[in-house]
Amino acid sequence: MAIDIEGRLNEPTVGTRENRLGSITGYNGDLHDLVHQSRCGTLQNRERCFSQSSMCLSMCAIGQLQGIRDIAVIYHAPSGCCATAAGSNTLARQISGRIGAVYRSVLIGSDLDERDTVFGAVEAVRSIARKVYADYRPKAIFIASSCVTGVIGEDIDSLSSELMAELGVTVEPVHCEGFKSRIWASGFDVSDHAVVRAIVKPPKEKRNVVNFKNFYESERPQITAMFAELGVKPQFLYMNSTVEELEHLSESLATVCICGTLGTYLGNALEEKYGVPYVRTINPMGIAGFEAWFRELGRVIGKSAEAEAFLARERAKYLPQIEEVKKDLAGLRAVIAMGPGYTYEVARVLQELGMTVVWAAAWHYDYQYDNKEVPPALNHLRSHSPDNIKFSVADMQNFEVLNILHRYQPDIYFSRHPGSTVWAIKQGFAAMYVADEYLIFGYKGTLAFAKAVRDTVRNRSFEKNLAARVKLPYTDWWYAQQNQAMLKEVV
Ligand code: SF4
Numbered sequence: 001m002a003i004d005i006e007g008r009l010n011e012p013t014v015g016t017r018e019n020r021l022g023s024i025t026g027y028n029g030d031l032h033d034l035v036h037q038s039r040c041g042t043l044q045n046r047e048r049c050f051s052q053s054s055m056c057l058s059m060c061a062i063g064q065l066q067g068i069r070d071i072a073v074i075y076h077a078p079s080g081c082c083a084t085a086a087g088s089n090t091l092a093r094q095i096s097g098r099i100g101a102v103y104r105s106v107l108i109g110s111d112l113d114e115r116d117t118v119f120g121a122v123e124a125v126r127s128i129a130r131k132v133y134a135d136y137r138p139k140a141i142f143i144a145s146s147c148v149t150g151v152i153g154e155d156i157d158s159l160s161s162e163l164m165a166e167l168g169v170t171v172e173p174v175h176c177e178g179f180k181s182r183i184w185a186s187g188f189d190v191s192d193h194a195v196v197r198a199i200v201k202p203p204k205e206k207r208n209v210v211n212f213k214n215f216y217e218s219e220r221p222q223i224t225a226m227f228a229e230l231g232v233k234p235q236f237l238y239m240n241s242t243v244e245e246l247e248h249l250s251e252s253l254a255t256v257c258i259c260g261t262l263g264t265y266l267g268n269a270l271e272e273k274y275g276v277p278y279v280r281t282i283n284p285m286g287i288a289g290f291e292a293w294f295r296e297l298g299r300v301i302g303k304s305a306e307a308e309a310f311l312a313r314e315r316a317k318y319l320p321q322i323e324e325v326k327k328d329l330a331g332l333r334a335v336i337a338m339g340p341g342y343t344y345e346v347a348r349v350l351q352e353l354g355m356t357v358v359w360a361a362a363w364h365y366d367y368q369y370d371n372k373e374v375p376p377a378l379n380h381l382r383s384h385s386p387d388n389i390k391f392s393v394a395d396m397q398n399f400e401v402l403n404i405l406h407r408y409q410p411d412i413y414f415s416r417h418p419g420s421t422v423w424a425i426k427q428g429f430a431a432m433y434v435a436d437e438y439l440i441f442g443y444k445g446t447l448a449f450a451k452a453v454r455d456t457v458r459n460r461s462f463e464k465n466l467a468a469r470v471k472l473p474y475t476d477w478w479y480a481q482q483n484q485a486m487l488k489e490v491v
Pocket of ligand 1: 081
């Protein structure tokens with residue numbers, strides 16, 4: 001059993017990526033070495049002598065759950081931990097507005113203070129849950145923990161069971177203490193675990209639905225039309241999904257995802273527990289990724305002929321245009337730094353477009369997914385990359401990225417996090433914020449992406465003007481340091 005989902009679902013907590021998958025946040029070397037060390041089991045995490053702050057896994061766990069409509073999340077945490085809640089709530093409202101749905105989910109913080117850390121505040125959470133249920137009638141309540149509640153040992157498991165019996169609605173504990181993992185993607189697994197454990201029901205009948213794990217579903221109309229050609233409907237997760245829809249995930253024909261890092265736990269859990277096939281190809285970015293992904297989906301659901309017909313039609317429309325733009329991108333040198341799912345995929349797409357990836361940094365590294373296999377995108381990059389790529393693993397350590405940029409002087413920098421992109425721009429580099437997970441989706445997205453890269457490297461006035469007026473905190477001494485010096489062996 002890859003996950004041992006039956007055993008695991010008895011527990012309200014799910015192991016961190018470090019413990020479950022052996023994932024790391026510190027490495028410096030190259031692609032070939034990384035894959036080789038992963039395969040022979042010698043890869044070790046390397047610690048830093050200095051670290052910048054990174055991101056909290058609570059944000060990922062709660063952010064995912066907040067996308068579900070008509071639920072409540074009670075975050076048992078100091079008010080500071082809830083800093084991102086307003087943004088997530090606004091985002092979810094806007095995205096549900098796009099499909100004409102009404103978003104009524106709420107996130108309530110328990111506002112832990114110093115007194116609560118001494119005496120505990122489980123009773124306060126009980127009162128909050130009663131009030132939330134009376135006021136909003138949510139279809140499910142998630143009670144989430146934070147660092148403080150983890151440290152003082154608040155028993156949110158018993159509380160959830162008691163509240164469920166009292167209120168007659170699903171109440172599920174969500175163990176997302178920020179300190180337990182450096183890898184914020186562990187938060188995705190925490191939310192998936194809560195959904196599979198508390199919401200998904202055993203199947204009664206098969207439905208012509210494909211589960212689609214993504215973030216913000218910006219390509220919902222395109223994907224809905226594309227899937228209609230295969231005779232199926234997408235069930236986007238979790239943004240805009242309802243509790244009732246989630247209950248039926250076990251009845252779907254397959255599960256796909258936009259990012260392997262995001263989809264691994266849910267996809268593998270549904271496959272293992274309910275036999276819903278999980279499509280494990282490289283992801284649908286760029287030409288090779290889209291074709292591999294769509295073909296495999298077609299095969300899994302018995303619609304290969306329909307999938308091929310669609311691909312042939314779209315290829316004829318978009319490939320000549322992509323080839324034309326590629327002429328302007330050939331030979332451009334790029335540095336990228338993103339979550340690992342996107343690092344491998346975007347590196348591959350840049351190579352497809354004729355560019356050279358001089359350095360790829362991943363915010364963490366899963367050397368295996370929950371099925372115990374090396375991530376397909378990494379395997380593909382290892383076997384198809386024309387060059388060995390310099391590679392590092394750094395959990396949003398921007399100071400390392402700036403060092404790399406200064407040393408390699410690329411034509412363009414790509415990141416999926418604005419807090420990283422802006423620093424490259426201040427250094428004077430052309431930079432692209434690959435924010436939308438569908439930015440490079442399919443042939444159409446690949447064409448749009450290629451054009452955006454061309455525009456970004458051609459119009460340089462913004463970075464040049466900004467860099468000329470910004471004084472960065474980095475000294476020549478820092479820029480002269482090699483990355484290897486930043487990491488020490490774990491003892
Ligand atoms: S790391 Fe801990 S204290 Fe910081 S935001 Fe996350 S849960 Fe709160």
